[in-house]
Amino acid sequence: MFSGIIDRLNDICIVAGKELRHCFRDSHVLIYTVFVPLILYPVSLVSLSEYSLWREGLAETRPIHVAFEKDGLDKIPEFVAAVKEAKRLKVVESDNPIGDLQQGKLECVVDGSKAPESIKIILNQASDRFLETKVAMATKTFEARGKAMRKALEEAGCETKVIRVFDIVTTSVGTIGGRKAKLQDMELTAFSTTMVLVAFYGYTMLIITVGAVYPALASFTEEFEKRTKNTTYMLPVERSSVVIGKFSAVVMLTLLSGMVNFFSMGLVAVYFTWKLDWLRRTLALALKQYSLGNVILLLVVFLLSTLLVAAIYSLMAANAKSFKEAQNASSLILVGITILPMVALLPGWQLNELTALVPILNMVLAAKAIVTDSLGSFEMICASMETIAVTAVLVYLSQVVFWGREPADRVPEDKLATNPSTGEG
Amino acid sequence: MSLDAINLTKRFFDPKRGEFNAVDSISFSCSKGEIFGLLGPNGAGKTTTLRMITTILKPTAGTAKVNDFDVIAQPRQVRKQLGFVSADTGLYERLTPREILTYFGRLSKYPKEKLKDRIDEITVMLQMEQFVDSRCEKLSTGMRQKVSIARAIVHDPPVIIMDEPTTGLDVLTSQVLHRFVLQCKEIGKCVVFSSHIMSEAEKLCDRMGIIHNGKLLAAGTLEELRRESGMHYLEDIFLSVVKETGSDVT
Amino acid sequence: MTSLDWDEICVVFRKDLLEVLRDYRTLIVMILMPVIIYPALLVLPSSLAHHLQSDMRSKRYSVGLVGDYKSAVKFFGETKTITITKTADEAEPEKIVSAKLADIVVSFPKDFFRLIDGNLDSTPKVTIFYDARKDQNLMALTEVRGVLNHMRSAYVQKRLESLGVKAPQRYVVNFSDLKELGDQSLASEPVRNILPFLLFTMLTVSIIYPALDVITGERERNTLPLLLMSPTDRRSIMYGKFLVVCVMGAAALLIGLLSIFIFMQIGTSSASDDFIVMRFPIQAVVMCGFVALPLVVILSSLSILLASWCKTFQQGQGYFVPFLFVAMGASSVCSLPGLKLSSGIALIPVVNIALSLKEVLSGQYDFIWLAVSLLVSIGFAVYVTYLASHILDSERLLFGVADSRLRRRLSGDFGPEVGLLALTVFLLMFYLGQTLQSWDIVVGSLITQVVVILLPAIVLLRHLKMSLVKTMSLERPRLLSLLGALLITPLCIVVSMLVYKFQTGIAPAPEAFTTMFTRLIVDNGKPLWLCLIGIAIAPGICEELLFRGAILGLLRPRYKPILLCVLVGVLFGLFHMSVFRVLPTAVLGMLLTGLAIWTGSIWPCMIVHIGNNSSAILLSKFGNEEMLLNWWPVPIVAGVLGLFLLYHSRGSAQYQKPEKPEDEKI
Structure with a gap:
């Protein structure tokens, strides 16, 4: 009994070892698991920052042109002053502002002739910078309002304190992330949860799926395409050992790919935060919330998700008859798996007895619960057990699907007869 | 003369062996109504030779002439003269044999108006009526080979080149193929046939060349080869020729 | 060159179209999916969020x-x-x-x-x-x-x-737009910015699969050799297949636009946010269809080229992802404010279509520039397809003819090695170089030059067992060529300055960038001589040894001089990792490469490079850039004289093939 288990483990190890060796000799796997992650993050960081600098430069050299209707000019002095002070806005004189606006010479015309009841700001939908102008003008209105108020107070000889009346302080009862630090700010909470959910979980699922696709396709469909399935079938090992071995190889490669991705992204993130002060401060504030226990819990969630995703892809690849077919299916799954985390972002979704039973979603919600430190151990155990159970079922199904009922059923006789190798040289 | 290989040479590179001649100045010829067999073990250079004749590999040195068209200088003319059959021929899985035949017939410039009749004729000749309108993905190996043959001859080429066409075929389908080769000879085609199966060559070929390690070791009719080596069976002749020159090679 | 055979193209087109259409499962997954899912992804979350919000409000x-x-x-x-x-x-x-x-x-x-x-x-x-x-x-x-x-x-x-303070007037602001005054825009601004991105992504995904199917599929199923044995013009095959991919792309475009239209209707009816208006009327759909057709054509030709390079679907899948990223990146020009086709972008394929889409949708377009970008696109597509037709015959791709590393190197093809070198330098530069330089601009730059730039080149050449002196053209130069190089230096500086001036039309550097740049170079508090060593002399030597030395030396046996200039120049420009410097440095790099090829020596390049860098320091320290431009006759006269000297110094040294790896004799 006991030796039987050892034997099986041994078989599984042999199969997994072969698949790993096979994958590592395949340049595609190396490129995807090691090379792309190493290059991708620095390149995207450089291109993103260069792009934003380019945008910045264009915006600086092309200020938003604003014209005032002449007869309203003296009715809104604060507004005019606020616009004139702004770096990105430029006040221009125009005899026919509406005409110029239509021709695209201006981005915006301010008609203050009916002030203070109504100030009309006319924009051009056709302009490139319609939204930008709209936002800028709205901010300027707000600024002008504050300025006018302060001026009135000054004229009356009052301090501006008068209009503060009272201060508002926000305190959260619960703590976020497990460190007993209280969050003073709702923005930070929101930032912390969204960051982890979108950035961590959405991204994690993406790299898991991307990392799992190729090893799964390589180890399952190649047996079909290279016609090695029948020889594998004849081996004196349990049929399930073969599939479990392949599955373990897929899991290991997926984990490796995930690790390399995290490492490379971490390096870039460290580098980037070190360069940008504001980002470092916010990130540090958000990261400070996590206790070691919660980080470990997040890693558990990562591991469980990897298992599940690897099982899904194994089943898909085992079911496919060719690489191309598996590829078609994989892109559908990719969309499905990466969209699910978005559901968890919606407010009100929480890990409970019911949602703990939905695969993938329960892992996302568990991550959310860990981040907000509201994880119930019962729900977590439920979700983990469910994930493991689903994984086991999927692996079992892949075994059934992969071998079929009888090997002869799957491969027609005439296909066996075809000898693919006649190439020379 | 219909086909002439003149000192065909192709150099390849192999990490273990370094530069080597996969085909080493091979010359042979095959005329109208003749079947020339290219015999040799796997890796001898048969396929490479035939690929050079069919213009899809460029010879490192030497050349070949098909109906006096040069494979290097006039590849397009050469291609018009050729039909090619091999065991690992791919078919368009999602097309029917009729569509494949029409496609290649049109591309090989067979007169448009006669093409339909020609396809019907070939269909009858190769007994493909049953499956000529069903998709290739559903066909068996034997049927596929028939489609391959039909595809090679749809434009009625004067020269037919067959690269180990019987590999992987059962006896019955091989039989159909052999009959077809002999038929081609009767109507005056020039057929070059490569094989590693001696009995097949014995049965079909008018003349044959024994090729090993890229070199053409002996060529002639079966009688000539028997006379030279003093042996009767082609298999023995082949072994003796390979052994004889074996010392030079290694 | 014979003319195209339209009959052949038709035959190929018909057959491949039939084949693609019969593979309906792939079609559904690969074409319908992006076409429906992407627009859905765009609209559904926002309307869902809106719904939830109103739910929570109640x-x-x-x-x-x-x-x-x-x-x-x-x-x-x-x-x-x-x-x-x-x-x-x-x-x-x-x-x-x-x-x-x-x-x-x-x-x-x-x-x-x-x-x-x-x-x-x-x-x-x-x-x-x-x-x-x-x-x-x-x-x-x-x-x-x-x-x-x-x-x-x-x-x-x-x-x-x-x-008793009189409350100040309350500003009641009403935003209104020109719509009632005769606004010509077809779609509102957010739509104009998102739509090109959406179309680019959608079409790339939808087009690549038919392309892989009709070309890589033929390779994988082993039907390509047969096709090549038929007396068909390679161009006919390619153009026939190209047309099939175009048709599939156009179909995807049509379905995609309709689905975007429908989803926008659903989205706008549920969300009544008046700050962001999503307006995409049917006229805009029609116009978009017309303007995006060149995109279909160009993406088809590029996918055909890509598919021609692939031996298997797996490989195709691998190349596809970077291809998609590039396409998505190209569409991002739409969110750059104030960029117009007329600024020269109309001449850049792919990018010009993104901008055309935006200009047409905003109703502010110029027919001439639209026509220019259309012509550029079609010409580019036809050329790319023609290029692809040459790859079909490749023996390596057809039969996997052994192409070992040694053989490749023996034949003078060091492409992969150069790629690896460039990537190593990039990664080192990214992590190490930038860190060092922000730690101490002068000393850091000095270390960077030696460790990040020079060391990898030397290690690679040593590994390849090639002679450093010969590959890097380090032989003793002729005095005349050194003198000539010295004389043309001001001209080179002026040229790169003019290029920089031209570039500011498209990509002006923001203030923060220029101030940081001058702070680093000029006001770094280091003595001048140290600055010159760290920022002018060390880069002049080390960067030259890398680009005009190792990279040029490795690429030289394989490419023509003009192509070499462009390749090495572009690499040199990209190496500076900055949008605002890429163009001037690329041009300078091309000039330097030309100089290296002409004189057959790297020393003149070092002189020009050092001169260029030190002039940047000296000019910003003691004067301004305009000085050199105002004194324009000086560089021109010196340049002409220098060119004359260089012309005469062209001796036996120039254009030597670098020696082959030594101990790999066969």
């Missing part, structure tokens, strides 16, 4: 008030979404929240209302308690803050009246 939150809250009840009572929960007066607010007696508790200090009524100087604190772990509470928090702000402004009004 929800009522229980708010507990603690402390001196009597006068606040009025304000809280006015808000519909809030119900005031009765709490024990002495209860601790945190406990109320923890016990879930109320969603949120507002605690007022003692004598709160007396204080704010009477004492103008006091600012008492109001504390809000809530449970941040439940995201529904964020909405309640917003509501409560709203009520408190409302309360505050009521008190401000009251205070001002009591002080």
Whole structure:
């Protein structure tokens, strides 16, 4: 009994070892698991920052042109002053502002002739910078309002304190992330949860799926395409050992790919935060919330998700008859798996007895619960057990699907007869 | 003369062996109504030779002439003269044999108006009526080979080149193929046939060349080869020729 | 060259179209999916969020008030979404929240209302308690803050009246747009910015699969050799297949636009946000269809080229992802403000279509530039397809003819090695170089030059067992060529300056960038000689050894001089990792490469490079860039003289093939 288990483990190890060796000799796997992650993050960081600098430069050299209707000019002095002070806005004189606006010479015309009841700001939908102008003008209105108020107070000889009346302080009862630090700010909470959910979980699922696709396709469909399935079938090992071995190889490669991705992204993130002060401060504030226990819990969630995703892809690849077919299916799954985390972002979704039973979603919600430190151990155990159970079922199904009922059923006789190798040289 | 290989040479590179001649100045010829067999073990250079004749590999040195068209200088003319059959021929899985035949017939410039009749004729000749309108993905190996043959001859080429066409075929389908080769000879085609199966060559070929390690070791009719080596069976002749020159090679 | 055979193209087209259409499973997954899912992804989340928001607005939150809250009840009572929960007066607010007696508790200090009524100087604190772990509470928090702000402004009004201050005029601002005044735009701004991105992504995904199927598929199924054996013109095959991919792309475009249109209708009917208007009328759909057709054509040709390079579908899949990223990147020009086709972008394929789309949708377009970008696109597509037709015959791709590393190197093809070198330098530069340089611009730059730039090149050449002197053209130069190089230096500087000036039309550097740049180079507090060594001389030597030495030496046996100039120049430009420097440095790199090829030596390049870098330092320290431009006759005369000298110094040394690896004799 006991030796039987050892034997099986041994078989599984042999199969997994072969698949790993096979994958590592395949340049595609190396490129995807090691090379792309190493290059991708620095390149995207450089291109993103260069792009934003380019945008910045264009915006600086092309200020938003604003014209005032002449007869309203003296009715809104604060507004005019606020616009004139702004770096990105430029006040221009125009005899026919509406005409110029239509021709695209201006981005915006301010008609203050009916002030203070109504100030009309006319924009051009056709302009490139319609939204930008709209936002800028709205901010300027707000600024002008504050300025006018302060001026009135000054004229009356009052301090501006008068209009503060009272201060508002926000305190959260619960703590976020497990460190007993209280969050003073709702923005930070929101930032912390969204960051982890979108950035961590959405991204994690993406790299898991991307990392799992190729090893799964390589180890399952190649047996079909290279016609090695029948020889594998004849081996004196349990049929399930073969599939479990392949599955373990897929899991290991997926984990490796995930690790390399995290490492490379971490390096870039460290580098980037070190360069940008504001980002470092916010990130540090958000990261400070996590206790070691919660980080470990997040890693558990990562591991469980990897298992599940690897099982899904194994089943898909085992079911496919060719690489191309598996590829078609994989892109559908990719969309499905990466969209699910978005559901968890919606407010009100929480890990409970019911949602703990939905695969993938329960892992996302568990991550959310860990981040907000509201994880119930019962729900977590439920979700983990469910994930493991689903994984086991999927692996079992892949075994059934992969071998079929009888090997002869799957491969027609005439296909066996075809000898693919006649190439020379 | 219909086909002439003149000192065909192709150099390849192999990490273990370094530069080597996969085909080493091979010359042979095959005329109208003749079947020339290219015999040799796997890796001898048969396929490479035939690929050079069919213009899809460029010879490192030497050349070949098909109906006096040069494979290097006039590849397009050469291609018009050729039909090619091999065991690992791919078919368009999602097309029917009729569509494949029409496609290649049109591309090989067979007169448009006669093409339909020609396809019907070939269909009858190769007994493909049953499956000529069903998709290739559903066909068996034997049927596929028939489609391959039909595809090679749809434009009625004067020269037919067959690269180990019987590999992987059962006896019955091989039989159909052999009959077809002999038929081609009767109507005056020039057929070059490569094989590693001696009995097949014995049965079909008018003349044959024994090729090993890229070199053409002996060529002639079966009688000539028997006379030279003093042996009767082609298999023995082949072994003796390979052994004889074996010392030079290694 | 013979003319195209349209009959052949037709035959190929018909057959491949039939084949693609019969593979309906792939078609559904690969074409319908992106075409329907991407627009859905665009619209559904926003309408879902909108729905949820309105749902949450209708929800009522229980708010507990603690402390001196009597006068606040009025304000809280006015808000519909809030119900005031009765709490024990002495209860601790945190406990109320923890016990879930109320969603949120507002605690007022003692004598709160007396204080704010009477004492103008006091600012008492109001504390809000809530449970941040439940995201529904964020909405309640917003509501409560709203009520408190409302309360505050009521008190401000009251205070001002009591002080006799006339409340300043309230600005009531109405935004209106030109629509009623005859606005010509076809779609609103957010649509104009998103649509090109969406179309680019969608079409790339939809086009690549038919392309892989008709070309890589032939390779994989082993039908390509047969096709090549038929007397068909390679160009006919390619153009036939190209047309098939175009047709599939056009179909995807049509379905995609319709689905975007439909989803936008659904999205806009549910969301009534008037700050962001999503307007995409049917006229815009039609116009988009026309303008995006060149995109279909160009993407088809590029995918055909890509598919021709692939031996298997797996490989195709691998190349596809970077291809998609590039396409998505190209569409990002649409969100750059103020960029117009007329600024020269019309001449850049792919990017010009993104911009055309935006200009047409905004109704501010110029027919001439649209026509230019259309012509550029079609010409580019035809050329790319023609290029692809040459790859079909490749023996390596057809039969996997052994192409070992040694053989490749023997034949003088060092492409992969150069790629590896460039990537290594990039990664080192990214992690190490930038860190070192921001630690200390002069010393850091010095170390960077040696460790990041020079060392990899030397290690690679040593590994390849090639002679450093010969590969890097380090032989003793002719005196005449050195003198010539010295004389043309000002001209080179002026040229790269002019290029920089031209570039500012498309990509002007923001102020922050230029100030940082001058701070680094000029005001770094280092003595001038140290600056010159670190920023001018060391780069002049090390960068030359890398680009005009190792990279040029490795690429030289394989490419023609013109192509070499472009390749090495572009690499040199990209190496500077900055949009604002890429063009001038690329041009300088091309000039230097030309010089290296012409003189057969790297020393003249070092002179020009050092001269260029030191002039940048000296000019920004002691004068300005205009100085050199104002004195333009000087560089021109010197340049002409220098060119003359260089022309005559062209001796036996030039254009030597670098020696082959030594001990790999066969």
